[in-house]
Amino acid sequence: MKDEEGVRVYSTMDQVEDLKSSIVWNDIVNELEVWKEGFQAEQRSMVDDIADKNLTTAAVLTHLGDLNGRVKTVDYLINLPDIFLQILEDRKNDAKRKRAD
Numbered sequence: 001m002k003d004e005e006g007v008r009v010y011s012t013m014d015q016v017e018d019l020k021s022s023i024v025w026n027d028i029v030n031e032l033e034v035w036k037e038g039f040q041a042e043q044r045s046m047v048d049d050i051a052d053k054n055l056t057t058a059a060v061l062t063h064l065g066d067l068n069g070r071v072k073t074v075d076y077l078i079n080l081p082d083i084f085l086q087i088l089e090d091r092k093n094d095a096k097r098k099r100a101d
Contacts, residue, residue, distance in 0.1 A: 013088050020081045029078055036074045043067045 011019075019025050043064065050060055076083075 007087055009084050009087050009091075011084060011088075013085060016081050016084045016088070025081070032074045032078055036071055039067050039070045039074070 009016075046060065046063065049055065055063075
């Protein structure tokens with residue numbers, strides 16, 4: 001089903017809850033956390049890179065923005081089951097309100 005933002009969630013709340021508690025999801029989250037740690041390590045090493053490579057301010061800021069975007073993307077992916085649950089909950093509440101009207 002499609003909500004106002006165009007997001008389609010075909011799973012049920014129980015299916016999403018089952019996913020969140022599954023070993024497969026835990027493996028996925030663990031892998032994403034490793035990626036996130038790598039991005040953060042790359043960000044911490046930038047000071048040395050700037051000195052060694054004589055990077056421009058624009059290049060440094062672009063790289064920092066890129067790394068920040070990667071970390072935020074990983075955080076978003078890790079939170080997808082909760083986002084799906086919220087969408088499903090909102091849809092359920094909307095349906096209740098429509099029936100009450």
